Amino acid sequence: MGYARPRPKRLAEKLLQIRNALGLSQTDLWRRLGVEDEISHKLISKYELDQNEPPLKVLLQYARVAGVHTEALIDDNLDLPYKLPGDVRHEEIKRKYIPRGKKR
Incomplete structure (x- = not known):
């Protein structure tokens, strides 16, 4: 049996x-x-209510x-742009670089 992955x-x-x-x-x-052929429109509400x-x-x-x-949707530490729709080509995601093998 595995573990449930963490949800955003x-x-x-x-x-x-x-x-x-x-x-x-x-x-x-x-x-x-x-996505009309893949999901019911009623699921949009369930997504928004975290159901x-x-x-x-x-x-x-x-x-x-x-x-x-x-990544902006999934990562809880990132906010969506103030103005939507955004321009993904110019959006910059800033992260602190931590080299592998080094501790924080």
């Missing part, structure tokens, strides 16, 4: 932020994501629609 704590909040920033209803977002976690393909579509890196 802020994912639901970020998904709701994307929809609100784009001014879309849940059904409109579902269509914009282009379900979207599959990777749906997360990728969220990132594309929002113009952000998927």
Whole structure:
């Protein structure tokens, strides 16, 4: 038996932020994501309420629609850009570099 992987704590909040920033209803977002054949539009609400976690393909579509890196959705330490959709080509993710083998 394995261990459950940790879930991003802020994912639901970020998904709701994307929809609100784009001014879309849940059904409109579902269509914009282009996942009509893969998930029910009712799952958008469950994602935003943190009742379900979207599959990777749906997360990728969220990132594309929002113009952000998927890392910005998944990493709880990163915030979404103030203005959405963002421009993923110019977005810079700042991280502290820690060489391998060295302790913090």
